[in-house]
Amino acid sequence: MSQVSSVTVISAERHERFFQMLKDLWAYRELFVSFFERDLKVRYKQTALGAVWVVLQPLFLSGAYSIILGKLAGMPTDGLPPVLFYFAANVPWTGFSREITGAAMSVEGNANLVTKIYFPRIIVPAAFVCSSMVDFLVGWTILAIAAISLGYWHWSLVAITPLLMLIQGAIGLGIGAILAALNAQYRDVKNVIGFLVQLMMLATPVFYPISTLAEKVSPHAAALVLTLNPMAVVIVTYRDCLRGLALNWSLIGIALVSSLLVLFVGVWFFRKRETHFADVL
């Protein structure tokens, strides 16, 4: 007799249901792993330096910032050595900008898959963001080595990093998913991404300390940046760890909640539009 292992229903309403989305995602969890592996392996194939690139970019940037901002503009660095101060920001920030850009381009980049076979499309940007996290960890290791050798190591850095990575990944995927869904239909988005990431960088204390923003502009501006921009909290927290300060848990809590909210909105928006990807790509 018929032994039915699973029942699949296809209808217009399928995508309206939230639990259906979770079920679909669970059913395709192994594909997520495969995409994750692919993104990781492909990135440094046929590059001579491989994963060294992950470290080189933030390292050079930090050196450049130290010279230009530190020596020329006299930007204070919260009592940290300038290179360490900038490196602590550049490692998460280059990671974050890579996540957003990569996630935003991922649907278009996988158009040959999207038009030929079904899977929950969010897997594509999600796997990309997660594989970028591996790059981030490589950079983080260099940061840790630098902190140890310069005498700024605190164990709290290890404890807080997973939480900060979660915030960074959630907001990266949330915004990336929205951009990816829009880019599937409107290639204009491609031109906006670089500009958008640069703007976001200005609103994030990458090359200035948040304390300087509070002093020179206003304490409100600094508070506003920290409440509205989870990436600002991520960077400030890394620096606080290196300085051995007590962490601001309420800010971290706000950043966590708001980044998860961005993730939720991004994924839901993506889910609503993914049905048409095959028709518009």
Place this chain on the structure above:
Amino acid sequence: MNSDIVIRVEKLSKRYRYGGPAGLSTSLRSDITDWAKGLLQRGPKRRPTMHEVHEAHLDASPEYFWALKDVDLEARRGDVVGIIGRNGAGKSTLLKILSRITPPTSGRVTYYGRVSSLLEVGTGFHRELTGRENVFLNGSILGMKRSEIARKFDQIVAFAEIEKFIDTPVKFYSSGMYVRLAFAVAAHLESEIMIVDEVLSVGDYAFQQKCLSTMQDVTQKGRTVLFVSHAMETVLNLCKRCVLLVNGVAVTQGKPEEVVEAYMQTTKKGVQIKLAERKDRQGDGRLRFIDTWIEDDKGNRVRAVRTGQTLKIVALYKMREGETLKNLWVAFAIANQRGIKITDLGNVYTGDRFNGNVPRVGRVECVVPELSLNRGTYSYNVSADSAGSGTEDWVLQAGWFEVEGGDFYGTGRIPDTDRLVFMKHRWKLSPA
């Protein structure tokens, strides 16, 4: 037995907009309002949203059309169901909905069992990755569990015959190796239900045969296959049941022979400029062709015939008042879609003379037994000559017909579609 139904398609419809989907401004706004309203109301009591009300008006709009309309279909365990139809009949749309690439506008599909779809082989293959890595990637894209791929890995590699190169990036593979590996993965799918595009069986001849025989194996294991096809011979060979789509509607379902027959019939209602009204003709005009068409061997007017069957080209002519002709040479010159002249059919060649007093209004027919043309669209010129006075009437591309694939050799084996003609031939091998 109701429980044996594994695929049920109910009132499946898909509406498209000419020139692509509607702009973001409308859909984004309605998405947001939908979402906000959806927060407040859930379940069947939910009032129709602005978006849904808007949808209801789309039917009246000339901007939208139904690519599929109310398609019903059922397949039982072990069935091989073929879906046929002309280009633009909705086959691809149906295939996309069945494989969940695009959602239906309304209606539903229910699968009872694990389902996988194959629209191409090697989906997701990455040039930079090795054969081994691609087997795992492609396998999980097709819906296989990683443990399942690991278990079948040796079989897959053996099937593809590329053991030595399995750890080489596929960008260094020859195209043959690439396709073999891709197909090997697909051939090891163990889903109960398979949605397959016939495009799969494109490739070299040996590969086509391998695909087809694998499909046959698959169905013998009690699996159900939905097969979208453009080739009549494959449908007749493989399918137990067949569905004919015409303009998005499933007009006929049943035995493949009957449905294929119906398919041939639908082609007779084509658009044609009346031959009698054509001005672009040459000749003295004492005689004029007024109509021409194609018939099958039973005398039905058709637009398409199958390779290996009888093709009958018929032309009606009328003579000008008061004229007589002592003899008549009629020719139909056949060319393919690319304008390559295939052959001339003429009573001058066969020696069938139309002598004496030719009737004033007449019907000329030319019968080609065992049509040896390959699949494609063909046009033909008509011409009439009378001895002594030259061309009476000559019309280029006076008619056209289509040739559908058929089993010309009676063996089920057919050369590639880019070959123009078939020839009956025999082989012999003897010691020498």
